[in-house]
Amino acid sequence: MARYADDLALAHVLADTADTISMSRFRALDLRVESKPDLTPVSDADTAVERALRATLSRSRPRDGVLGEEFGTQGGNGDRQWVIDPIDGTKNFVRGVPIWATLIALMDGDRPVVGLVSAPALGRRWWAATGHGAYAGRHQAAATAISVSGVRRLADASFCYSSLPGWEQAGRLDAMLDVIRECWRSRAYGDFYGYMLVAEGAVDAMAEPELSLWDLAALIPIVTEAGGTFTDLAGRPGPAGGSALATNGPLHAGLLDRLGTPGSR
Structure with missing residues (x-):
């Protein structure tokens, strides 16, 4: 876990930034929504979140690559790449349904080694890093370890x-x-x-x-x-x-x- 501890901490910082931006635009009367070429919606919140996270990563992890849903691939000198979905569930977001989240991952080669999902309208966040276990809560200081069920049929x-x-x-x-x-x-x-x-x-x-x-x-x-x-x-x-x-x-x-x-x- 020590190998990715700093990266997981950075993912929480990125999520804090994303939550502030997305919640300020959730159910906003002046929210701007457009259609992408594949006819899926994109809001001004999607693009604002991704731009902000890219700016932070360019300062904090300048050697890492970044892949985001809205602006594609950027930079990278090695095997590490951050993968961002600024708002997963945009259709919910634009209709005022609170089930949407920012997804933040770190890939090391072809393996996702850090994952964080932040759903601020639900007041909940989930995160994990390889070898560390998985946790959920409102934030790091209010974390509970989580595990899958034992159902067999x-x-x-x-x-x-x-x-x-x-x-x-x-x-x-x-x-x-x-x-x-x-x-x-x-x-x-x-x-x-x-x-x-x-x-x-x-x-x-x-x-x-x-x-x-x-x-x-x-x-x-x-x-x-x-x-x-x-x-x-x-x-x-x-x-x-x-x-x-x-x-x-x-x-x-x-x-x-x-x-x-x-x-x-």
Whole structure:
């Protein structure tokens, strides 16, 4: 943990900055929202948060690269790269729904080694670093260690998923509906939140068929340090696969069999 202690502390500083900016714009009457080329929304809060975090990183970690959702890749002399999603859940943010967060990760090579998720409208933050464990609370001084559940059967499991149209586009809607019918409870919490609930042991699995690196990188250390398993839908660990299945561990293989990419098992 000593190797990444300073980086995790910096992630909290970055999150404090992000929270101040995003909360000042949440439910603001003059919030500006535009559509990106992929027709997803971007608000002035997204861009303001990312600019502020990049400015801090350029001063504090000038040798590290930065990848952000809004402004792409910047600099870097080695294997270390910070990955930022300034507001994950922008559609919630612009509609006044409080389930949104800033995601901050540090990649060392192809491994996410630090992850922090800050959801200021929920008054909650989650964080982890490799070998350190996973924690949640309002801030570092009010931290509680978190861990995944011990549920072993899908019939007893609470399952999260992203929107059904995404699974239909991925050609996996029937498989998803079969899982929903088999499990004890299902809810489409979406975005970062389902993964954090897995890490806390409040739900047992979360799956999404299509994601970008900035959607994933911060989540992986938190889930895995909480004792969970995180792969793509082909069963490969890490954030490069563009999809995600996060579970408490015992449920993972069975869900991969049902939801995994055709031909991957």
